[in-house]
Amino acid sequence: MCGRFYIDDETAREIEKIARKIDRKAAKTGDVHPSEPALVLRADHDSMVSEVLKWGYESARKNTLLFNARSETVRERPMFRYDYETRRCLIPACKFYEWKNTGAKKKEKYEFFASGEVLYLAGIYHKDPDGDRFTILTREAEGCMVGIHSRMPLILRREDMEDWLFSEMEARKLLDRHFGDLQRQESGTQEYRQMSLF
Secondary structure, X not given: OOOOEEEOHHHHHHHHHHOOEOOOXXXXXXXXXXXXXXXXXXXXXXXEEEEEEEEOEEEOOOOEEEOEEEOOOOOOOHHHHHHHHHOEEEEEEOEEEEEEOOOOOOEEEEEEEOOOOOEEEEEEEEOOOOOXXXXXXXXXXXHHHOOOOOEEXXXXXXXXXXXXXXXXXXXXXXXXXXXOOOEEEEEEEEOOOOOOOO
């Protein structure tokens, strides 16, 4: 799962080198929480562009935000299927966070990152009258995530970007992509309320 990520100015500058168009005016830097605006990369015809979208699909049924979607079922779920087929995106981050449930009131907080690399979190976005929204795809935990949480973001590499954004056939192959360079660091304990996990 992914319930918070971090984007710094250096990551945003790296995205400016990639995307044809940049829209950073409303994007948040620092810790990004569900419901907040964030910089995403998406396809615009044959170009990669960047824009600011809100994090989390609104769900009338649950009256909450769905800020994650399972990569294993995204192609079948009615709420996500069309967006997966036509509106895939990438969310750049320099790190994300996860909390380990220890049974105590305070959970152990960990940072996950790849030294010197931007993490490209795979996502999809949805057209909404009140502004487009995105959600981050998750997969079964692996590597240094094991033992902290059962889910983790689907992380792609820079060389996967065009395949994910422009080719639904190639994107299918990336739905179970492994990312072996992830590292973790404990960053103290903190109270954390899980908002939603689809």
